[in-house]
Amino acid sequence: MKRRIIRRPVFSIIFSACMFALLATGCTRPPTPPAVQVPPAKEAIVMDKAGLAGIHQGKAVDCAACHGKSLEVDDNETIVNAKCRGCHGSLSDVAKKSKGHINPHKSHLGEIGCTACHHGHTASRSYxxxxxxxxxxxxxxxxxxxxKKGPVKMDESADSTDIVVVGAGAAGYTAAISAHDAGAKVILLEKQPITGGNSMISAGGMNAAGTRMQQARGLKDSSDVMFKDTMTGSKNIANPELVKVLAEKSSASVDWLTAIGADMSDVGRLAGASSSRAHRPSGGAAVGSHLNLVLRKNATDRKIDVRVNSKVLQVLRDREGRVTGVQVEGKHRGLYVIHAKAVIVAAGGFGANAAMVESYRPEYKGMTTSNQPGATGEGMKFGEAAGAQLIDMKEIQIHPTVAAGSRILITEGVRGNGAILVNQEGKRFVNELTTRDAASAAILKQRDGMAYLIIDEGIRKSLRQIEGYFHLDLVKEGATLKELAGKIGVPDGALEETVAKYNAAFDAKNDSEFKRPDLPRPIRNPKFYAIGVQPGIHYTMGGLKIDTETRVIGKDGKPIPGLFAAGEVTGGVHGANRLGGNSISETITFGLIAGNSAAKVTMEK
Known part of the structure; x- marks a missing residue:
């Protein structure tokens, strides 16, 4: 797990993290993985005075100051990060010293390692x-x-555990925690330098039906209605057995999250839902970053072995086809094997892999994506190589509201709380709460394939996430609708006329023009705001075929012994179109099932 550094002046890391959007609280680091001594690479490390190694060399800081006396580095870069904190202070300490509009040390990513951004012998770059x-x-x-990197080293020593979980997003963390709580020994692997995956940037909420939170608000909903909404949204090609599990276990999944410390007290409505069932933190805060911190803390409290910078290359099987472990490439340890009785693949989708997206949907070439950089589809590839069946791979979702010219998703909750969509002529053109595929198609038909979300001060105050868009300079504002129209180039009078018509529909509780089913707020309270949006690649509905126990189904139609999967890496839950709020619901519900199913198998041996 550890690599000996050639004894030259090397890097000390200036403490940093990264900024996607808003504020967050800290969280502890994962435990130190077991160390294995690996011979040093033959290639020398080239120093550069502009790099951190050179900077620290100039300040007479030697190797041991950053690496300790052993001069070893594990894949989590534990000692380096600890030394960095000891020298420069905690993330919050450094955040207090940071200047500028964007504070890279105060983000929704929580307490991540310095080395996610800062490197000694390669160019440092903010994550x-x-x-x-x-x-x-x-x-x-x-x-x-x-x-100068030579061939990847082979560490002939191997680790052993009951269960390996691949991917440390919400599904992976949930599976690891549930498997641990069922009595299994677990190793959780993440190829990126930080944990969280796409779940970390999920915004809108977690769909669940029949919850205590809904009942407290007098909201009528049921798993049957959630099932019907999901099947309709999927164009009726989702696997009904999986959708039934999603709907029927959704309330229990919210209860589980609440029990481990999550705040799911707010309930809103997202597109395609017949009722308000999107659960999220109080005030409508982003659900993903909150859950990532909660899950990360729970894994740390349980002392689960979490390893970042650890990329799985293949799932290993014996002659009878039973899974026996994985081969891993660690950033410092190199190639090694983990023997395991079961493997859970929770490695996410491929929305950030432009070539892979284009291979299935050539018409999406060049389209922006809302995905984080790690969503590149390796889990599907090594799953297929292990005999798994892939399904629905051409079903790739386009989200209608990615901030124009960026990769920043504008949550569906903005529309759910009352925003309207207008084109560059200042006119509404779609039911804002239609399904994502329909809304995206409608926007793409408008001039320049873009539109504007229009909100007022009341809508702004109703959803905490909106403040993040102001922080990121994505919002235009005006004291009046006329002033706002001028700033976004809408014809004089058109925006005022459109908003007046919408407000009349609100008063009448009837949107006769576009049949929007829910009109929660009028747009009357100045100031008024606009966010330019365009559709972008958001979610891949296809992936590894699973059954209701999350067992991965092979090309022969039978479960592959010892192989399980959960989350966006799987196919069948969402069909041709995923409803907003169903992704987090899927990751938690099927993550819990995967952890328990895998633990049950390992306990039987």
Missing amino acids: CLGCHAFNMPIPGSGVSASE
């Missing part, structure tokens, strides 16, 4: 820039020379 276009220079970003 934020994988999704954002901030002007964010950091020390060591000007390095011109880098470490």
Whole structure:
């Protein structure tokens, strides 16, 4: 797990994290993975005065100051990050010293490692820039020379555990926690330098029917209605058995999250739902970053072995076809094997893999994506190589409201709380709460394939997430609708006429023009705001075929012994179109099932 560093002046890391959007609280780091001594690479490490290693060399900081006396680095880069905190302070300490509109040390990512952004012998780069276009220079970003990498080393020692979980997003964390609580020993692997996956940037909420939160608000809903909504949204090609599990276990999944410390007290309505069933933190805060912190803390409290910078290359099977473990490439450890009685694949979708998206849907070439950089589809590839059947791979969802010119998703909750969509002529053109595929198609038919979300001060105050869009400079504002129209280039009088017509529909509780089923608020209270949006690649509905116990189904139609999967890496739950709020619901519900199913198998041996 550890690599010996050639004894030259090396990097100390200036404490940093990254910024996607808003504020967050801290969380503890995962436990240190077991260490294995690996011979040093033959290639020398080239120093550059512009890099962090050179900067620290100039300040007479030696290797041991950052790496400890052993000069070893594990894949979590545990010692380096601890030394960095000891020298520069905690993330919150450094955040207090940061200047500028965007504070890279105060983000929804929580307490991540310094080395996610800062590197000693390669160019440092803020992790934020994988999704954002901030002007964010950091020390060591000007390095011109880098470490010369030789062939990947092979560590012939192997680790053993009961269950390996691949992917540390919401599904992976949930599976790992539930398997641990069922008595299994678990190793959770994540290829990125931070945990969270796409779940971390999920915004709208978690769909669940018949919950205590709904009942307290007098909201009528049921698993039967959620089932029907989901099947309708999927164009009736989703697997009804999986959808039934999703709907019937959704309330229990919310209860489980609440029991481990999550705040799911707010309930809103998202597109395609017949009732308000999107559960999220109080005030309508983003659900994904909150759950990531809660799940990360629970894994840490249980001392689950979480390893970042650890990419799974293949699932290993014996001659009878039973899963026996995985082969891993660690950033520092190199190639090694983990023997396991079961493997749970929770490695996410492929929305950030432009070539893979284009291979299934050529018409999406060049389209922006709302996905984080790690969503590249490896789990589907090594799952298929292990004999798994892939289904619904051409079903790729386009989200209607990605901030124009960016990768930042504008949550469906904005429309759910009352926003309207207008085109560049200032006119409404669609029911804002129709399904995502229909809304996206409608926007793409407008001039320049874009539209504007229009809100007022009342809608702004109704949803905490909206403040993040102001923070990221995505919002135009006006004291009057006329002033706002001028700022976004809408013809004089058109926006005022459209909003007046919408407000009349609100008063009458009847949107006769577009049949919007829910009109929660009028747009009357100044100031008025607009956010330019365009459709972008958001979610991949296809993936590994599973059954209701999350067992992965092979090409022969039979479950592959010891192989399970949950989350966006799977297919069958959403069919041709996913409803907003069903992704987090899927990750938690099927993550719980996967953890318990895998633990049951390992306990039987």
